Amino acid sequence: MEECIFCQIIKGEIPCMKIYEDEHTLSFLDIAKDVDGHLLVIPKKHVTNLLDADENTVHHLMDTVKKVANHCVSDCGYEGVNMLNANHQCAGQSVFHLHIHLIPRKTGDALPGFPKYSGAQHSLEEMHARLTMLKQ
Numbered sequence: 001m002e003e004c005i006f007c008q009i010i011k012g013e014i015p016c017m018k019i020y021e022d023e024h025t026l027s028f029l030d031i032a033k034d035v036d037g038h039l040l041v042i043p044k045k046h047v048t049n050l051l052d053a054d055e056n057t058v059h060h061l062m063d064t065v066k067k068v069a070n071h072c073v074s075d076c077g078y079e080g081v082n083m084l085n086a087n088h089q090c091a092g093q094s095v096f097h098l099h100i101h102l103i104p105r106k107t108g109d110a111l112p113g114f115p116k117y118s119g120a121q122h123s124l125e126e127m128h129a130r131l132t133m134l135k136q
């Protein structure tokens, strides 16, 4: 079976440019070179994505996401970050080990803040009826 590339990074079998590491998580530079400072934060435990992750793994991951995001702003000259994440192939996930993308941001950097979607097809009422978790 082909091994997960992020598990190979965690084991040190593939190099990465580490930004932060602790017992449960790792952060390193994304190799895409699509935008300066593109970072990934991953749990050391292999879970496919948010949908199959246990609570503890998510808590550890989000603690580190906040730590790295604050570091970008407090220590590295940025003003904010975008946090991006794809869960499942249908959502654009291409590496099937849970990861959060962090993009450090500065006023006037001319990067998009949010994907430009093309427009909703259904009413808010229809979508509310489909998605609400509260009893009607």
Ligand code: AMP
Binding pocket: 005, 014, 016, 029, 030, 031, 032, 040, 085, 086, 092, 093, 094, 095, 096
């Ligand atoms: P996604 O498409 O959301 O699943 O993101 C996967 C990301 O992993 C992409 O942005 C890739 O550039 C990145 N990636 C793939 N292999 C590596 C690697 N060996 N080191 C760092 N980043 C990687």
Ligand code: ZN
Binding pocket: 004, 005, 006, 007, 008, 045, 046, 047, 096, 097
């Ligand atoms: Zn993995």
